Amino acid sequence: MNYWLVKSEPETYGWHHFTQQGRAIWDGVRNYQARNNLKAMKRGDQVLFYHSVTNPAVVGLATIVQEAYPDPTVAEDPGAASKGWVVVELEPLMPLDNPVSLRHIKAEPLLAAIGLIKQSRLSVMPIRVDEFELILKMGAKSSKNDHELL
Template identity: 35%
Template sequence: MAYWLMKTEPEAFSLDDLAARGKEPWDGIRNYQARNFLRSMQFGDGIFLYHSRVPVPGIVGLAEVRSSAHPDPTQFDPRSKYFDPNSRPEQPRWDLVDVGFRARFAKVISLEELRQWPVFADSPLVRKGNRLSILPISETQWAAVLEHAELV
């Protein structure tokens, strides 16, 4: 089992949206490194859902990978903002995984708080300028967050 952190802007898609839907395709990823992370995800992997572009960015809850990676259909749709004219169905460039809701945290575990934890010292998450929407999380980091989280 592997662990991941997936960032989302709650105005576009939030933990509450995922909770209401139960499961959702994580589409629209258009960064090669993040895409490669998607391709390495396995059914049942754990996910921390992180809200960005909010007054207090941070981890807000838990989700899990509910499918292996498969082609993101938005890359083929000319009406989609994620359309990629260079991607073809016989050779897709972009993938997605389905993500399922697991739990909400009683309070946000903020980025500022995570920056204080030695277990996150080497994580790209706490480095200024990190723009990746998907990051691997170590087992030690996973355990540290769960130790501090209060599930709702």
Template identity: 40%
Template structure:
């Protein structure tokens, strides 16, 4: 199992929207590196859902239920989407400010490449975020 982070603008699609849908496709990612990561996502992998914009915080955990397939919103057939299922809302969101303040995260792509909308989360950082959110390992 691998761990990932997916970013979303909550005014467009929030974790609450995913909770309401239960399972939904994650589409619209148009960055080559983010697409490379999405192509590596496998069913059973866990995903940290991160709200961008004014929130800038991790808010929930989802599970990949279908690996990469052609993005239904892309008429060119170049990009992929994945299907994710809501698993749990974090008891306490973890903000970007908190993450940047912790030296353990200094080399993570969320800190180094703020524009990237999909990225891996190394297991030690995943566990650290879960603890910061008030959970053990998910």
């Protein structure tokens, strides 16, 4: 099992929209490193859903329900066809009771090496299992970490 984080701007495609829809085709990724991460995703992998730009925070947990296949939106994107862009499909598992803000992530020494901080512009990235579990713990209801960090 692998763990990942994907970013989305809530104004464009937020957690709420995702859960209403029930399933998302993660299309439009046009960065090679992000694409390689999409290709490495396996069915059942767990994915942290992160809101970027507006109130940046991890807001929910999702899972991979369909592994990578060619991005159908490439058809309307002249010049992109040869670059091997792919999509995966995601389904929501659960929201975090307390969204874990970027502020809190930066304040947590155990998360100092997380890709979210190290490579702030990457939109699809792997997460270590210990980082993943800690973020879920921080996002759980009445977490000890909230009191420490707030």
